[in-house]
Amino acid sequence: MPDDLRRAALDGPDRAVKPRGPMATRLIELGRVMVYVIGGVIALSPALAAGYLLWRWTGEGLKYIAGFTAALAILLAAGFIGYPLVKLAHVFGGLQDSVREVTDQALPVLGEFEGTVSAANQELGKLALVTEDVANVSGHVRGVAGDAARVTKLVADTIVVPFIKLKALGVAARRALGRK
Numbered sequence: 001m002p003d004d005l006r007r008a009a010l011d012g013p014d015r016a017v018k019p020r021g022p023m024a025t026r027l028i029e030l031g032r033v034m035v036y037v038i039g040g041v042i043a044l045s046p047a048l049a050a051g052y053l054l055w056r057w058t059g060e061g062l063k064y065i066a067g068f069t070a071a072l073a074i075l076l077a078a079g080f081i082g083y084p085l086v087k088l089a090h091v092f093g094g095l096q097d098s099v100r101e102v103t104d105q106a107l108p109v110l111g112e113f114e115g116t117v118s119a120a121n122q123e124l125g126k127l128a129l130v131t132e133d134v135a136n137v138s139g140h141v142r143g144v145a146g147d148a149a150r151v152t153k154l155v156a157d158t159i160v161v162p163f164i165k166l167k168a169l170g171v172a173a174r175r176a177l178g179r180k
Contacts, residue, residue, distance in 0.1 A: 022098045029091045036084030 020028075 022094070022101065026091055026094045026098055029087065029094070033084045033088040033091055036087070037081060039080070
């Protein structure tokens, strides 16, 4: 809840509060601080120039007034620049906290990732065993198929070829007897 209040204070009462992550909030605060610093530098330059010109162009009595005015301008400008620098220090502290949070959250995720990778490696090892077994089975199937081919050729050579020759002899004998 304090984070929502801080966002409402930073965004103003008229803007709707959008949920932001810690990193986005820190970057927005950093941008605002940079605007303050640049504004302070821009505001300081004319004050210093005016103080110097007053001191240079005035008489002896007015030099002290011009110096006092320039010192007052520098003091105001230093305050104007100092406030954003303090806020900038808070932003960097918040960025450090954000990085620490991200690190704290990333380490368990990396641990889980390591466990997942090791489990995947174990499964790949099991898959390697399965593929090795499949390769062995396919080698045995190839051997059985080769044996079946040899048996088929043996049966063909021992039974079928003599049977075909016997049948051809019978056909030739019938033709020869049929001619006589």
